[in-house]
Amino acid sequence: MNIWASALLRARGADMPTTVRGAIIAPVTEPTPWPTPGQPDEGPPWRPANDVETRLLAALDRDDRQEFFRTLMTAPLFLPQTVADPDTATEAQAEDYVTFDSGEVTYLLAFTSVETLQVCVGHIANGYVESDYDTLRVGLADSDLQLGFNLGTPIDAWLDPESVARAAAGEIAVPTGAEMAELMELTDPANAAAVDAAAEQELEAYVDDYITGLVDGDVLVVADRGTWRIAPVDGVPTIEVYSAAEHTPPGTPTTTAPFLDVVARWPAGAEQLTVNPGTPLAFSLPAEVLAAFAEEAHLTSPENN
Template structure:
């Protein structure tokens, strides 16, 4: 691959968000952004066919004898890194489901937001279609979440999240070294996650917006239904933005200006959400933040 000749700078909002996640060392957030981002796949004309057509020959690069497929989050990033006849749009979902076995994925190589995905990790980049198909929702909401995840429809996923009522443990946990506040859309999802680890934490039931209004200081991640096929998560810097998203959703549905969030009445506070981290459970919950 050709070396860039100018300092790297994000070309779009996706790359700005990826830069922030990379600067924070937040790999789950970075991969979550990529899951719904438009991607650009470079290639060459094959037998005189159009560079962006079905006869495009893909560009790969070997790393330790393993072929890696480069893909980019903007045409600008593509053209400053490789020389190719053209590109075609794609997505992480399409790549994870159609790439040849044994290929790795190089996202934005030779850049500060570069991600190298080993061949064995490529299938884990998107929700497991078989697991989603076999999943039995405990509520109507969980069925809708499953369908949104299967379609990789981030907007519908957020619409459902901000109107959800969730079960929240009154203690935060560490998951893979990340301070995490898990929320569950049914008692079944809560027990599936914690009971298997021999844990039984006290919980409260809250509207998700009530959780967001009380979001604690510090770098906490929001994990929804961790350990289940309908798991997904948001970095702490995006959680408070859910209040604005909820107001915009109300406006889209009713056409009326969104009301100001109600203040909590003195003497009648909302039930508390976690304000402290609990040590010693990271290994038990490893891999569970979805």
């Protein structure tokens, strides 16, 4: 999906910051295509311009999203503008700010260095205002504007002001710019058929891997004093097993056995096997299916060997 310059400079009721103003040496030109979020524009590779950007990139490399947003919350932020005379203007007007539209959402752009701002939007902006997250959070409280950090770099982020603090606290997981770009591409209606096919293929591969891992590995069998428990589930005598300890309810007594041994030693009184009950991975197999599987795989009980 190609995203183009909106060149929209609108207030949307925001109380914009009026702190330090500066000029950048770049003429305002005709709008050209914006870089896609998460994908640097053509040209020399982007490099961090200061310690803040170095820390952001390091946090991204570690996939430490909390530290990434903590850094944004404390960093100086530079907001690009288009103004008649950036050297003599004394007040920041809401309509001067450069925004970016994606779908029905409008983002106020903010950068963590003047150098990155100039590289990414110097063809649109000719000035900037220095601000910070706390100021923007208050100023945008009654606005529907969201924040777009570091457009066109590997350290970009796109979210509403309140979510920055929540992400820094670890309350939510925010997609990276690259993930956002992929999501926007996937949600393009023109790609619907391809996306559905890819999702189905991915699901089939996941199920194959899940079943293969289950059959080839050990399971935790619910047991009473080491004896496999046969308990009624919806009236059906059932043996329950779990594929991993994290799926097992706390305090549930279990004994470990290879899955193939469970099938080979299937007790006569049990009519059903349930795997990972109470989880999204749960499924059940009737005893007849297990018997057919044992016969096909030439499984015999160790007691009969």
